Amino acid sequence: MAKITITLKAIPTHSYLSCDICAGQITDVSTVAEGQTEDGHPVTICDRCLLENDNGLGGLDGFDTVLRNEIEKLESQANFLRSLIGRLDVPTYADWFKVEWQRESDVESPT
Secondary structure, eight states: OOOOOOEEEEOOTTOOEEOTTTOOEEOSOSEEEEEEOTTSOEEEEOHHHHHHHHTTTTOTTTHHHHHHHHHHHHHHHHHHHHHHTTTOOOOOHHHHHHHHHHHHHHHHSOO
């Protein structure tokens, strides 16, 4: 497979990006590491993952080890979500809102 070159890229202050390594939200930075697959899919890496990789926390394989660990977590999460299909008995939004409104009223009421 072809290597993906990652470069540093300036981003707008209030961007909504997520890291493709740790799946975390990228916030409070103006620069990200970003590349692109051969089919045009962006690959974004956050500053925290860059730091962890520099500090050797990814192990000998660096990002490859972190990616394998993330894949295992995501597969586990997908299996959990599949197990919920057809089994959820959920209150309505109106029910939630009523309880939320009551709790907010209780907090604001003098005792």
